[in-house]
Amino acid sequence: MHYSFIRFSTIFVLAGLLFTSATIKSHPPKNNFTVIAYYAGGTKDIDQYPIEKLTHIIFSFLHLKGNKFTVDKKEDTLTIQHLVALKKRNPNLKIQLSLGGWGGCETCSQVFSTPAARQEFAESVKAVMVYFKTDGIDLDWEYPAIEGVPGHQYLPADKDNFTDLVQRLRTTMGNKYEISFAAGGFTTYLEQSIDWKKVMPLVDRVNLMTYDLTNGYSTTTGHHTPLYSTSVQKESTNNAVKYLEALGVPKNKLVIGAAFYGRIFENAAPENNGLNQSTKFKHGVDYKGLPEFLVKNKNFHSFWDSTAQAPYMYDATQKLFFTYDDPRSIQIKTKYALDKKLNGIMFWELNNDVPKGGLLDTIDKTVKEYSSTKTK
Numbered sequence: 001m002h003y004s005f006i007r008f009s010t011i012f013v014l015a016g017l018l019f020t021s022a023t024i025k026s027h028p029p030k031n032n033f034t035v036i037a038y039y040a041g042g043t044k045d046i047d048q049y050p051i052e053k054l055t056h057i058i059f060s061f062l063h064l065k066g067n068k069f070t071v072d073k074k075e076d077t078l079t080i081q082h083l084v085a086l087k088k089r090n091p092n093l094k095i096q097l098s099l100g101g102w103g104g105c106e107t108c109s110q111v112f113s114t115p116a117a118r119q120e121f122a123e124s125v126k127a128v129m130v131y132f133k134t135d136g137i138d139l140d141w142e143y144p145a146i147e148g149v150p151g152h153q154y155l156p157a158d159k160d161n162f163t164d165l166v167q168r169l170r171t172t173m174g175n176k177y178e179i180s181f182a183a184g185g186f187t188t189y190l191e192q193s194i195d196w197k198k199v200m201p202l203v204d205r206v207n208l209m210t211y212d213l214t215n216g217y218s219t220t221t222g223h224h225t226p227l228y229s230t231s232v233q234k235e236s237t238n239n240a241v242k243y244l245e246a247l248g249v250p251k252n253k254l255v256i257g258a259a260f261y262g263r264i265f266e267n268a269a270p271e272n273n274g275l276n277q278s279t280k281f282k283h284g285v286d287y288k289g290l291p292e293f294l295v296k297n298k299n300f301h302s303f304w305d306s307t308a309q310a311p312y313m314y315d316a317t318q319k320l321f322f323t324y325d326d327p328r329s330i331q332i333k334t335k336y337a338l339d340k341k342l343n344g345i346m347f348w349e350l351n352n353d354v355p356k357g358g359l360l361d362t363i364d365k366t367v368k369e370y371s372s373t374k375t376k
Contacts (some may be wrong), residue, residue: 001102001212002038002060002140002182002348033337034344035363036207036255038098041351042075043082048355051086053364056094058138058180058207059083060349061101064108067117068124069099069137080132094135096178097128102149105141109153112141112161122168129177136178137169138207143184144193163198170202178204185210185240185257196247203253205343206244210237211259214323216281221268221321225259226308227333232276236308237333241340254342258333260352260359261286262324273303274314274321282320286352287359290324304328327362334366 036056039046051057059080063070071077083095100108111117125137142148144158169179181199183189185208200206211225213235222233229236237256244254266282268274285293294300300313300322309332313322325333337345345363353359 001142001209001215002098002100033367034205034255034346035360035367036344036346037350037360038346038348039083039350041079041349043079045351046079046083046086049350049353050355050360050364051093052090053360054090054093055344056096056135056346057083057086057350058096058098058346060098061104061140062097062099063104064099064111064121067111067120069097069121069128070124071128080134084133094178096136096138096180097132097134098138098140098182100140100142102142106149106152108141109144109155109158109161112165113155113157115164118161118165118168119172121165122172125169126173126177129173136180136204137173139166139179139181141181143189146188146192159193159195162193163195166199166202180205180207180255182207182209185237186213186235187239187243190240190243196244196249200249200253205253205255206249207255207346208237208240208257209348210240210257211325211348212263214263214265216263218265218281219278221265221274221277221279222323223305223308223310223312224263224323225257225325225329226305226310227329227336228308230305230307233308237336241342251341252343255344255346256333256337256342258330258345258347258359258363259325260347260349262290262322265321265323266319268314268319268321270314270316270319273301273312274316274319275303275305275312277321279321285322285324287324288352288354325359327359330359330362331366334363335370338367338370 034055037054038058038060040060063072087093144162145154145156147154180203183206214222214224226236228238241254262285264282264285265279268277268279271277297315299315299317302313304311310329311326334345
């Protein structure tokens, strides 16, 4: 799940570019390792972060207005312009714009149900890209063909409609612009939402949301972003990667996800230090807020699941369970992606990190050390 505030204000809509009938596929896969930050902040927050350590920033989120891709308010316009200007600091940086997010794609199933609306959307995306001089779109429809936000429409036809949507985007935008999509990292999505064999040749990469695998609807504690499955918890990063590899999805189009936030669950019994216990979700904690949180909650003890390769904490006094990513798990995930020659690693979201000495720095250090050992 990708969370952001859904904002409805001044609507900026651009459209009107011609559709061509030629079939165009994605860019040839590159060997460069991508480090991708989703970013839901404003113009000021971004400047404190080491964007030189990123290959991509995905601004989150934009939404639909009718059938068109829109910028919701003036502040978003200014933020996008500011992100594009960051290329002066990092000339290789690419800026993508993301549609949707958790709760932000309420009309997607309906809008994308007709060829005319899909085409109108594709043309509006191209126009926005041209206007802002951005580098591509990321589709975060949660979710095609399966239930996402309670009450949001979803239909079996969403799966084929998503394929046609991506085809129209690629044909309309050509190879100049990148197309990616955020995919649920859990089995139901992987099996039912996407026609992988048809979609993957058209996109540059898929960003696997291998977090929130234990989420706000869960009734049993577990790791929300584990690298590996356990005997109790099947859903994991490696489980998603293995599933797509078995389908023949190119590894160099797979991006795994890391979480720059954690989840607190309450009323978790002390057995197994709160892991795999009956529970109810309480609230989230972003990584940069973790030190203050632990100062106020002094009874948490840290644990490491060697099978899942995931950290967790437990407060036996309050019966609170905390699942998150830390520098150790981030380093292991990054090395996993490098070892398997995946496209890269992404995370939600940059504004949750510590500007200096944070999790992005851990990713960057791991990539550089890995590259150094390979060149010796």
